[in-house]
Amino acid sequence: MPQYHFNVINGSVCTDDVGVNLPDLPAAMAMANQEAGQLLKDGKHDLWGGGEWQLEVTDEIGLILFTLMFSRCSAPAVSQTQ
Numbered sequence: 001m002p003q004y005h006f007n008v009i010n011g012s013v014c015t016d017d018v019g020v021n022l023p024d025l026p027a028a029m030a031m032a033n034q035e036a037g038q039l040l041k042d043g044k045h046d047l048w049g050g051g052e053w054q055l056e057v058t059d060e061i062g063l064i065l066f067t068l069m070f071s072r073c074s075a076p077a078v079s080q081t082q
Contacts, residue, residue, distance in 0.1 A: 002023075004059065005057070036070070
């Protein structure tokens with residue numbers, strides 16, 4: 001079973017040295033959604049403070065398979081009222 005690593009990049013890189021064995025890429029995509037959702041829920045990466053971060057998924061040899069990118073972009077109407 002392939003091993004996938006879920007690395008967080010938010011100005012520095014938090015590397016997932018352990019990884020998780022999953023059956024295939026769609027399973028890794030589903031796990032990335034869950035991981036990102038949990039990180040947002042826990043408030044570990046503050047998008048509202050202007051921070052940006054990424055969840056990068058690699059295979060067992062470090063090849064980047066896909067990246068989820070998170071950032072905040074206020075609409076002009078909101079920006080003018082603050």
